[in-house]
Amino acid sequence: MVYDCVVIGGGAAGFFSALALKERKPHARILILEKSNKLLAKVRVSGGGRCNVTHACFEAQVLSKNYPRGEKNLKNLFKTFQTSDTVAWFEKRGVKLHTEADGRVFPVTNSSETIIQCFLQEAQRTKIEIRTSAEVKSFSLTEGVYTVSLAQEQVQTKNLVIATGGYPKLESYQWIAESADVSLESPVPSLFTCNIPQSPLEDLAGISVPKAQVKITGTKLAYSGPLLITHWGLSGPAILKLSAWGARILADKNYEYTLHINWCAQNTEDSLTGDLLTYKSAHAKRLVSSHPLYELPQRLWKRLVMLAEIPEDLRWLDMSKKQMNKLKENILRFECQVKGKSTFKEEFVTCGGISWDNLQLQTLEAKSSPGLFFAGEVLDADGITGGFNFQNAWTTAYVAAQAISERI
Structure with missing residues (x-):
């Protein structure tokens, strides 16, 4: 037949x-x-x-x-x-x-x-x-x-x-x-997640941020969306978009690159600086580590504050310019060293x-x-x-x- x-x-x-x-x-x-x-x-x-x-x-x-x-x-x-x-x-x-x-x-x-x-x-x-x-x-x-x-x-x-x-x-x-x-x-491959060995966020697996931006150093690749912290690194729509549009670039890099995260994608350097100074003035006696900005998850905020070398008992009025700059850097350009990928689900x-x-x-x-x-x-x-x-x-x-x- x-x-x-x-x-x-x-x-x-x-x-x-x-x-x-x-x-x-x-x-x-x-x-x-x-x-x-x-x-x-x-x-x-x-x-x-x-x-x-x-x-x-x-x-x-x-x-x-x-x-x-x-x-x-x-x-x-x-x-x-x-x-x-x-x-x-x-x-x-x-x-x-x-x-x-x-x-x-x-x-x-x-x-x-x-x-x-x-x-x-x-x-x-x-x-x-x-x-x-x-x-x-x-x-x-x-x-x-x-x-x-x-x-x-x-x-x-x-x-x-x-x-x-x-x-x-x-x-x-x-x-x-x-x-x-x-x-x-x-x-x-396309649609994959990031492996980040010895990630400073590893113990925060399961935490998600609704609107983050991820960028890859040395490229024009930058995408926004929900971001999920996993026990192996990072996932979520922002990462998956990045892997799709950057599939060939990331393959050429053998999936090893520097990733920067802006945890509140709606913010620029100037707007974040203004927000931090305004908050410092309005809530001088609050502890920096206890009141997350931009509705960031409490555990993530505490980690960003800690990595900025800000003591847990430091009040906003006592924060130095150096400490504020480090915190600002962690919110806007949190750096991760990616080594490898994982299949999405x-x-x-x-x-x-x-x-x-x-x-x-x-x-x-x-x-x-x-x-x-x-x-x-x-x-x-x-x-x-x-x-x-x-x-x-x-x-x-x-x-x-x-x-x-x-x-x-």
Whole structure:
């Protein structure tokens, strides 16, 4: 049998491309091949097991600004399928979604299993064939038909979607590059946290600051947002944004660099100086260590004061100019020596992959191979944390499916 479409990859983009194609072409013969024995693995762990399906951002141009790689191309693709289309697709299938204050969108059940069961039930209902433990070794095109080679067999198809997700090493892409004659952008990690050995904040793990700014010395990288102190270093949206936009720069530094933290990102040097002098004048007899400014957590404030060599029993009126300058430095430019990275929860996003130069940008079809399409993180496209990477998967999968439906 020659399939109408074979999808390589049983993850978010793979399933969505198959389902979107089946909706447009109900009689199409579609096969999903997954090399592991688990389907939708990244969906299961996303958002701490809650599955952050998208982000409440409904303008293509604004939405595309959240992608360090792929922004320009995704902006055009979002005009075909974007956040509102994602919400409508799930709700049409009985999956109700809710939006949190920061814009992240989750199923109301707060369980990734809801999304997984939706996909599996839709695939079963529409008679999409699925095979697990089916690793593809290579594929080739002869007279309009692709022969896909697995370990023990071959399958044939008129159209092929590669939705394998991102690989951490360049050699993992070689079977694609050799089979399809496509070029690659070398992969490096994105969305990771900072390891800070012997951190002076290590015992403050669990403390978070709602609006901090992080900067990397010697670069233009500077991002604001919530910051979380961990037992290994730092995490939170500010750090994850930094790792996404700086993925290649940090890889070149071998993840060793000096990080500066402004614990109250709304402040400049002048405004902080003014605030400290005003507070000193108004509350001269208060102990410096006992009354945090800017609603900073008490334990963090005490540590910043201690590291400024201010005794615990010192009153504001007795603080010297030198001590105030040190405190100001700790609030505005707290210095950390980063050595290494850690994966954010169980998620892993890759910067790099199949170069956009290989593709027809309106359809995601390979220029070198008619009927070959790419979707999801296998492309050189990745977003910051917050549901943007799933939206990339849904959009690129839908666009590929739309183009394949016109070929069938």
